[in-house]
Amino acid sequence: MPSTRDQALCIRHWDWSETSQTVSLFTRDHGVIRGIAKGAKRDKAPFSGGIELLTRGEVVAILKPSSDLATITAWDLQETFPGLTRSLEAFHSAMYIADVARHSLHDRDPHPALFDALLTALRHLSSAELPPRKVVLRFLWATLNECGWRPELQRDVLSGAPLPNSGELAFAPSLGGFTSMPDAADSPPGPRWRVRGQTLALLRTLDHPADNADPASIERAGKLLNAYLTTVLGRELPAAAPLFGKL
Amino acid sequence: MGPGPAARRQAFPGTVERLIAEFAKLPGIGRRSAERLAFHVLKSEPGAALGLARAIQDVKERVRHCSVCSNLTDEDPCAICADPSRDRGTILVVEQPKDLIALEQTGMYKGLYHVLMGRLSPLDGIGPGDLTIAEFLARIDDPKKNPGGVSVREVVLGLNPNVEGDGTALYLAEQLKGRAVQVTRLARGLPSGGQLEYANKAVLADAIQGRQRVD
Ligand SMILES: [Zn+2]
Numbered sequence: 273m274p275s276t277r278d279q280a281l282c283i284r285h286w287d288w289s290e291t292s293q294t295v296s297l298f299t300r301d302h303g304v305i306r307g308i309a310k311g312a313k314r315d316k317a318p319f320s321g322g323i324e325l326l327t328r329g330e331v332v333a334i335l336k337p338s339s340d341l342a343t344i345t346a347w348d349l350q351e352t353f354p355g356l357t358r359s360l361e362a363f364h365s366a367m368y369i370a371d372v373a374r375h376s377l378h379d380r381d382p383h384p385a386l387f388d389a390l391l392t393a394l395r396h397l398s399s400a401e402l403p404p405r406k407v408v409l410r411f412l413w414a415t416l417n418e419c420g421w422r423p424e425l426q427r428d429v430l431s432g433a434p435l436p437n438s439g440e441l442a443f444a445p446s447l448g449g450f451t452s453m454p455d456a457a458d459s460p461p462g463p464r465w466r467v468r469g470q471t472l473a474l475l476r477t478l479d480h481p482a483d484n485a486d487p488a489s490i491e492r493a494g495k496l497l498n499a500y501l502t503t504v505l506g507r508e509l510p511a512a513a514p515l516f517g518k519l
Numbered sequence: 520m521g522p523g524p525a526a527r528r529q530a531f532p533g534t535v536e537r538l539i540a541e542f543a544k545l546p547g548i549g550r551r552s553a554e555r556l557a558f559h560v561l562k563s564e565p566g567a568a569l570g571l572a573r574a575i576q577d578v579k580e581r582v583r584h585c586s587v588c589s590n591l592t593d594e595d596p597c598a599i600c601a602d603p604s605r606d607r608g609t610i611l612v613v614e615q616p617k618d619l620i621a622l623e624q625t626g627m628y629k630g631l632y633h634v635l636m637g638r639l640s641p642l643d644g645i646g647p648g649d650l651t652i653a654e655f656l657a658r659i660d661d662p663k664k665n666p667g668g669v670s671v672r673e674v675v676l677g678l679n680p681n682v683e684g685d686g687t688a689l690y691l692a693e694q695l696k697g698r699a700v701q702v703t704r705l706a707r708g709l710p711s712g713g714q715l716e717y718a719n720k721a722v723l724a725d726a727i728q729g730r731q732r733v734d
Contacts, residue, residue: 284642289547321719325642326682349720354728357685360693366682367641510644 273334275345278302280331281390282323283370295323295344297331298373298390303381307333307342320349326366326394327352340379355398362397364514365404369393369411371511372501376415389414405490406481408515412497413478421504424449425476430459438469443496445503471496535561587658587666589634589651591616599623599631600666606630607669612655612691613677614638614684622677630675631666633658638678638687647690655691659698676704680725 283304284296291313297305312319320329323344332346356366373390377383393411396402416422428435429449435441442454446462450472454464474485474493498516502508531539535557542553560568584590585597592598599605609630613619619632635650658665665671674695678684688704695702708726709718718726 315717315719321721324681324721349724352724352728353682356682357689360686360689363682363686363689364641367686371642511641513644514641514646 273336275332275334276302277330277332279328279350279387280305281328281370281387281394282325283374283390285323285325293323294341296374297323297333297344298377298387299331299382300384300387301382302335303383304374304377304379305331305333305335305342305344306340306379307344309344309347312344312347318346318348319344320347323347324349324352326356326370328391328394335380353394353398355400356394358400359404361404361515362400364511365408366394366397368509368511368515369408371509372412372415375505375507375509376419376501383418386414386418389418403487403490405487405494406485409490409494409497410478410481412494412501413475416497416501416504421448421501423475423500425472428452430456435472436469437473441467441469441472443467443500445500448500465496465499467496468492584634584636587664588632589616589636589654590619590632596666603667604629607665607667608672609675610655610658610665610671610673611675611677614679614687618677618679630673635678635687638683639690640683650687652691652694656694656698659695659700671700673701673703676702678704680707 278299278301280297280299282295283298286294288294288308292308292310293312294306294308297307299305309319309323311317313322315321323329327349328351330346330348330350331344334343334345336342353366356362369390373386377386389411393407396407397404423443426435427433427449428451429444429447430451430453433452435450436452439452441450441452442464443450444454444462444464447460450467451459451464453459454466468489470489471493474489475497477485495516498509498512502512538557538560539550539553542548542556543550545553548556560571581593582591583593583595585592585595585600587596587600590597590599594601606629610633611622611628611630612633612635613622614635614637616634619634622628622632633651633655635652635655637645637650639645639647639650654664659671659674662668662670674691676688676691678688692702708729709715709722715723
């Protein structure tokens with residue numbers, strides 16, 4: 273069985289025994305790989321001392337089509353993100369975006385653009401180059417786009433009319449977009465979340481993010497996209513609570 | 520072809536099968552090793568086998584967590600908390616009892632401990648409320664809750680050097696801000712007595728990150 277070599281970010285790990293680990297690695301060209309790294313924590317093993325959460329490395333793995341679990345044969349550590357533990361907000365943001373990636377992707381379904389987005393996000397969080405909330409919002413947006421869950425931002429999901437840029441709106445998660453007529457009599461069932469026009473305006477800038485959004489709007493938009501992702505995935509992500517509170 | 524594993528398993532009497540199944544639940548023990556252990560028990564003297572059973576029972580019935588530091592103990596408070604010769608003004612915070620044991624075996628540390636019983640692990644939904652952080656802070660805020668009624672002067676953070684351990688240390692450091700204690704953390708990086716060329720990449724990366732000014 274030939275082995276595969278790829279760039280990867282460790283997005284989850286469990287100690288399987290004193291020396292072995294099971295890991296979820298988000299690889300650039302092979303998507304998320306779950307695998308066992310036997311003897312990974314032995315000193316002489318080709319695993320750079322063990323595969324640590326939220327580090328980047330070059331992985332060598334044997335991907336058997338017959339098994340969900342790959343055999344990880346080597347991990348060459350390439351990059352750590354020490355600044356993630358400089359602030360609790362950066363720490364929780366990094367955990368959250370790793371959780372988003374892991375739960376949004378199917379195993380072995382490649383998304384190189386999302387891999388790049390996660391790597392950029394971790395670098396931004398570690399260097400404190402951007403506020404953590406902004407990094408999280410951008411990554412959520414990249415995930416929704418990559419996974420085909422991008423909300424409709426131009427047209428009212430009920431009437432089809434162009435959406436206004438201001439005033440009170442509602443977000444209909446089951447319809448994947450906004451409406452300005454949440455109480456319409458014949459509209460499909462499902463929750464409607466009240467949203468400010470500024471939140472929609474901010475989301476519209478995310479394809480070409482500018483740096484002039486105010487922190488309160490960024491926070492509201494992040495909350496909205498997290499709530500929407502929760503609906504899409506049908507579950508709350510464990511790492512969301514420290515950032516967004518319980519839904 | 521010989522009989523498959525399913526056929527072989529049915530060959531054991533039910534009680535032996537139960538013992539094998541129990542051994543196989545232990546970490547690092549597969550089916551084969553579990554069978555070997557079960558046969559060892561079958562062959563051994565009744566006294567030896569029952570000694571094992573009783574030791575397991577005693578551990579489960581008598582060992583509990585120290586009400587002060589959460590260390591494993593069969594007396595409350597634990598021997599470390601009860602020892603008046605230790606420096607009760609210093610608390611070393613660790614994740615697990617096994618970390619405490621490793622540090623204690625060095626014989627180099629004379630203060631007290633606090634075992635958090637885990638670390639912040641947002642991916643598992645483990646937050647501060649799931650650890651013994653409230654009990655730890657209570658020892659600092661109220662000397663009566665620390666052995667001998669001694670006020671805590673120094674807290675040494677001894678969490679594992681990885682992103683979750685560091686996150687937990689950061690959380691504790693923030694909680695300790697504004698409280699009148701000195702906060703230190705165990706040094707990290709290259710192991711002493713080793714050689715640079717043999718250190719693994721993770722250790723070297725950590726040592727480079729944590730480099731210190733030489734005055
Ligand atoms: Zn104790």
